[in-house]
Amino acid sequence: MSEAVNEESPLLVGLNEVQKRAVSTVDGPVLILAGAGSGKTRVITHRIAYLIQENQINPENILAVTFTNKASREMKYRVEELLGGMGKGLWVTTFHSMGARVLRKHASAIGYDRNFSIYDDSQQKSTMKAVIKLMNLDPKRYAIRYCLDMISGFKAQSLAPDEVRPRDFDPKLVEIYAAYQEELKQSQAFDFDDLLFQLVKLFRLNPEILAIYQQQFEYIMVDEYQDTNVIQYQLIRMLSNLHHNVCVVGDEDQSIYSWRGADISNILDFKKDFATPEKGVLRFELSINYRCPPACLEAANLLIKNNLQRTSDKAELMASKQADEGISYYLAPNAQDEADYVMSRIDQLSFENVDLSTVVILYRTHAQSRIFEQSFMRYGIPYQIFGNVRFFERREIRDILAYLALLHNPFDADSLFRVVNFPPRGIGATSQDKLRIFSHNHSIPPLLAMDGIDTVGPAVQKKFLMFYEYYNDLRDRLQAGTSLLDLTRAILEELEILHYWDQKDETDRVQNLQELLNTIAEYEREEENPTLEGYLEKSVLISGIDALDEAQQNVTMMTLHNAKGLEYDHVFIVGMEEGLFPHRNSLEDSQNLEEERRLCYVGITRTMQKLTLSGARLRDVYGQLSYQVPSRFLREIGDPFLAPTDFAVGI
């Protein structure tokens, strides 16, 4: 069922033949295999615009799912640019935001309050910690991280506690899973995975609710489909099961999230899974790369060939660019020298008036950013880091957000215990444990239990009561219409929190809190209808990459994972050493090793102009000096593409 390409549409101008067909084929299931730099985003945005402009589809009937908020914002912006205001009502969203949005509407259908909280990683940790403690388990045997990872895995596989086969796993673990879910439920909280897991549950248990969305979303598009997991697959499957107009875009070679449950077979089996008797799957392959210099592309192709588990029969990427500065490799005597080398190169670029926002340093782990950060400061080069200690994860920020979260959702146990003794009120660990147990035994949320607890002495009782009354006072003010900014200011002042940090000479924290007030002010200014709920959701779902500020002339530093979907003129991939990249935890397992290689492939193909690889012979690992061996990926890329002049010799 090939369609005639509408040559008249301005939305097709400037696209190549395959791109044109991918844009204009809107009916039925469509698979777009899009190699790195092949104009994928362009195809998706033009396709959305095409649907609206040429096929007269109402924007409200289009769903476009991405993985990061940044990607979705970018997509929205570019569609807007193409359509000029006609795109209002489009659902361009991340999987998780979509989950939050739909769950807010129908939470009661699965026994949740619409004011539910969303727990991030650190809240999951403290909740799990409480669970292990309540269950009297050995925290060594049942490490928090391990339990959470397992549970996250279950949820990614769409398995509820009673669906996990205990014979396959430690039965205790399944008990922990059930108890953890119960704890979340008591707190009226969802964790990240729940935003998808519970959404699927909602749809399963309430076909009439699913039907609303099936009818609404006539056209569905999914970006980065190679990184979807079982639960995301199920969601797309459910939602598209009425109209069957589902278009997925992805690239097997760029799958880098299998550790999060992403399953490459989703994209490999798309044909089989989504074809209907009436509508077969159409497949388009974008294999011309418009981004990278030929040497980069050649190197990337050589590298990825070492992966034996590539299953699709897709063609090798072809270069369209001519200009080429080659690839350099610098082997530094030690990590400090590596950083200095990169600095001197960037300094040179700056001297040549290169806009520094076109320069990026990519590394495997966050820990590597520190040495570069120090060098940047020494050289006086402006920089920005993404994802390391995210703003909203700082302790002082979390404390205040916990007050706000508790105001929004009084059931939120984690937030309560976070603030009950901050600033110190003489309610220590012992009293907190008693409150927890009392709350648990009587099935009363801990906040309310503070009013009736009879298992503590009168002195502590009084402290509980005072907290409870202060809480109610704040809540009254919120309901009376006090703005979020004013309320937060009041909390900071009345609890003397700035003073508290000041006293401890923690001026950074004071500054961060001022910055928090700024973000709230900004939120209230920019949002049409600012709410406490909206602000909290934004602060928890936002990820490091979302704060990326292209307007600033700063060099950017980030992990390779964060770089997916981005492109830069000048790319530095640092720490090309065995044990670091590929990471030591992946050396033993060929599957993991292939994922590392794909990660390297992603990194290389971010390059628009010049790629520089580097590594050190000697590096601090866990505070111990260790001799490093150059990464095997360098060998796989091969000498011809590494400019020999840049080799540094010896120590």
Added chain:
DNA sequence: TTACTGATCCTTTTT
């Protein structure tokens, strides 16, 4: 109850 000290375990990658 808190605040400090020394020991111990790590960290891969993220919505």
Added chain:
DNA sequence: GGATCAGTAA
């Protein structure tokens, strides 16, 4: 090298 934790003194 650093975050987190158990143990101890005030």
